[in-house]
Amino acid sequence: MLLIRGARDTDIENIRLIYNQGIEDRIATLEGATKDEAYMRNWFETHQGRYQILVAEANGEVVGWAAINPYSSRCAYDGVGDISVYIHRNWRGKGVGSQLLQKLEEAGKEYKFYKFVLFTFPFNKLGQGLYRKLGYREVGVFHNQGLLDGNFIDVMAMEKLL
Numbered sequence: 753m754l755l756i757r758g759a760r761d762t763d764i765e766n767i768r769l770i771y772n773q774g775i776e777d778r779i780a781t782l783e784g785a786t787k788d789e790a791y792m793r794n795w796f797e798t799h800q801g802r803y804q805i806l807v808a809e810a811n812g813e814v815v816g817w818a819a820i821n822p823y824s825s826r827c828a829y830d831g832v833g834d835i836s837v838y839i840h841r842n843w844r845g846k847g848v849g850s851q852l853l854q855k856l857e858e859a860g861k862e863y864k865f866y867k868f869v870l871f872t873f874p875f876n877k878l879g880q881g882l883y884r885k886l887g888y889r890e891v892g893v894f895h896n897q898g899l900l901d902g903n904f905i906d907v908m909a910m911e912k913l914l
């Protein structure tokens with residue numbers, strides 16, 4: 753039984769552990785270096801108000817998280833949220849990401865976001881499965897958009913009108 757709830761500062765360490773798994777697995781982000789506690793605390797503190805962080809809890813254990821990040825500092829883009837979703841390695845492919853993202857969309861609508869965007873790797877099969885299932889549209893692929901371990905990586909932009 754999963755519980756989806758707002759993140760508390762006592763969740764920061766578990767959020768960090770799950771984020772670092774995504775970084776180490778080289779399937780989710782162009783971030784190359786794992787994150788320390790200070791980085792994660794600062795990230796948590798910048799995610800207040802409408803920039804929500806949700807966690808998924810199973811049997812009292814945090815097994816995944818999702819967040820709305822600012823897309824742009826320009827006020828014209830105030831209603832566009834950039835999203836992140838990370839699930840613990842042992843819990844991927846079990847429906848946690850779907851439940852988290854659905855709740856994140858509800859939270860986004862409450863806070864007057866009209867669109868979510870995300871940037872993902874075209875080879876991230878589970879990510880593609882999740883986003884397409886929930887109705888995210890492929891906007892396009894940036895070729896050689898970023899460097900990871902010295903190699904160019906393509907990045908796919910996706911969007912959903914909420």
Ligand SMILES: CC(C)(COP(=O)(O)OP(=O)(O)OC[C@H]1O[C@@H](n2cnc3c(N)ncnc32)[C@H](O)[C@@H]1OP(=O)(O)O)[C@@H](O)C(=O)NCCC(=O)NCCS
Nearest residue numbers: 774780838839844845846847848849850872878879881882
């Ligand atoms: C990507 C991620 C967030 C998806 O969350 P998840 O909990 O694993 O996804 P779900 O179990 O909800 O699956 C979503 C859909 O993907 C599809 N899917 C499941 N397993 C799949 C697989 N092995 N290959 C392709 N598609 C798959 C299914 O359509 C599934 O929905 P369904 O089971 O109702 O049919 C998660 O796997 C993860 O954290 N990965 C590492 C970090 C990451 O890549 N984050 C995203 C950065 S863009």
